[in-house]
Amino acid sequence: GQQLNQSPQSMFIQEGEDVSMNCTSSSIFNTWLWYKQDPGEGPVLLIALYKAGELTSNGRLTAQFGITRKDSFLNISASIPSDVGIYFCAGNAGGTSYGKLTFGQGTILTVHP
Amino acid sequence: DAMVIQNPRYQVTQFGKPVTLSCSQTLNHNVMYWYQQKSSQAPKLLFHYYDKDFNNEADTPDNFQSRRPNTSFCFLDIRSPGLGDAAMYLCATSRDYSLQYFGPGTRLTVL
Numbered sequence: 545g546q547q548l549n550q551s552p553q554s555m556f557i558q559e560g561e562d563v564s565m566n567c568t569s570s571s572i573f574n575t576w577l578w579y580k581q582d583p584g585e586g587p588v589l590l591i592a593l594y595k596a597g598e599l600t601s602n603g604r605l606t607a608q609f610g611i612t613r614k615d616s617f618l619n620i621s622a623s624i625p626s627d628v629g630i631y632f633c634a635g636n637a638g639g640t641s642y643g644k645l646t647f648g649q650g651t652i653l654t655v656h657p
Numbered sequence: 658d659a660m661v662i663q664n665p666r667y668q669v670t671q672f673g674k675p676v677t678l679s680c681s682q683t684l685n686h687n688v689m690y691w692y693q694q695k696s697s698q699a700p701k702l703l704f705h706y707y708d709k710d711f712n713n714e715a716d717t718p719d720n721f722q723s724r725r726p727n728t729s730f731c732f733l734d735i736r737s738p739g740l741g742d743a744a745m746y747l748c749a750t751s752r753d754y755s756l757q758y759f760g761p762g763t764r765l766t767v768l
Contacts, residue, residue, distance in 0.1 A: 577757075584745075585762065586747050586749075586760050586761045587700070587747070588759070632700075636754075643705070645702070647699035649698075650697075650698075650699060
């Protein structure tokens with residue numbers, strides 16, 4: 545089955561630093577999504593990407609849909625303490641897989657004030 | 658404005674005692690999903706409803722059942738919870754098979 549490799553698994557950064565994380569797949573996806581999950585809460589959708597090469601921003605967050613359709617990147621600029629949480633990438637292959645999302649393993653982000 | 662609501666947020670049950678978790682939504686989405694998420698892992702899809710059509714994942718144990726009495730509500734029934742069923746249970750909704758929006762989750766503890 546499809547798998548997503550998300551890296552890094554964890555990051556420890558200082559407030560104000562920029563953050564980058566990525567997901568790669570062995571197969572093509574039609575949609576890439578990025579979610580953030582706070583402890584004890586459900587994932588919150590941050591950014592959705594629909595086209596190869598697409599670059600989309602949401603405030604300090606920027607994500608890109610890789611040209612090969614097998615990868616995606618999320619960047620966070622000027623991190624702040626409330627950025628702490630687990631970030632998941634998710635891909636939707638479309639077609640007969642209906643809306644089923646394949647998730648990455650998550651990136652745990654810690655921001656030191 | 659709550660869009661996907663899960664009750665209760667925390668549920669404690671005893672080994673083998675049936676438990677029901679509930680999800681409601683104000684988005685009028687026609688698709689509702691149930692996920693299981695264990696600590697430090699990604700959510701794992703259990704099943705979903707497309708309108709009234711139930712779709713079970715192949716590896717979802719028979720111990721897990723679901724009901725969707727109307728568009729707004731969906732229930733997860735665990736018939737005989739085991740210690741391994743302790744997890745966060747997440748409900749999500751989408752319009753057709755587009756973006757999925759998650760609820761806050763129910764943390765299930767099995768004693």
